[in-house]
Amino acid sequence: MEIGAFSIILVLALAAGLIGGMLGLGGGIILVPGLTLLLGYDVKVAAAASLVTVIATSTASATVYVSQRLTNIRLGMLLEIATTLGALVGGVIAVYISGKYIFFIFAAVLIYAGANMLRVQRSRSEPSSDEPLSRLDSSYTDPMSGKVVNYRVKNVPAGMAGSLIAGIISGMLGIGGGIIKVPLMNLVMRIPMRAAIATSNFMIGVTAAAGALVFWANGKVDPAVAAPCVIGVLIGARLGTRVGSRVPSRALKIGFAIFVVITAAQMMQKGFSL
């Protein structure tokens, strides 16, 4: 392969990781539009490479969350039954359907992500000092305040159903799907925000692996695209989470909203042209 192409993808992935890290998003939602709209890659090649990249970013941050005991491993594993099943179905659908529909669905998810970013962050959880009722209930020590937070997990069936949908979208579009899982766990299952973010991130690695295995075994993961994506996004995300706190977040959110509008419109256009 050409070193030029490798370097261009590496730069794009660095930027995707950097912006993603600053916004608290995985790189996928920026990487896939970049690969397809800017570099002209096939949307399925982009989704496959992005899924592999998502495994890397999720795994790298999961090590931190797990060591801080923020991750609810039992809950994560239970919901993974639904997310992996969804990702398998999503991956299979993506291999067969026209790229046209992948562009349309991606545009819709982008708009949702943008709206989600601008919305006032509501957090609904009921920390209590009650003894846990089931093995899913858990507790963690808040890294900021040092307080122990106990919580009970509610609405598991609804959480499983939502996780299935999040999995399908992940496998089909090549994104991690944290933008669906985090609000689902926080608002519906009443899990405190920190534990929801850590547990969602924990699930993303296995979910993306289910989708990526479908693509990989099918010979759809192009190593020439995937390798620079993984290296670039990992480095970019690390830098992004560091500078993230120093950049005014309002400007960043408005910037992302503009990116969403332009990108969604271009993806729709691309979809119609197929």
Add this chain to the structure above:
Amino acid sequence: MRADVNRYVEVVLTTGVILSLVILAFGSVLLMAKPAPVGVPGSILDILKGVIRLNPSAIINLGLLVLLLTPVVRVITAMIAFFAEKDRKFALVSLTVLVILIVSALWGILSRILHI
């Protein structure tokens, strides 16, 4: 006892991501040194044969494979840890996830072989 599942999982995740990144970086540097075509591997055996010959494409594919298998190993590790804790219910939950991951890989392989 819960701490043990956490620690084993943490070790698997850290090892997997570092190992794959090192292999990918090595393969990429090798590629820069002697540009060669990078493509989809025929099989895992092809990757291993290529790695011995220091083929950049094979090394990059090995790095991606290690990354792909990290979550699978993580699920197996959690399953064993739950089983050791006599938590049958969550060992079974982990086994279910593992089966879905295996089905995903098998589906991809079958559809590739059968060209469907």
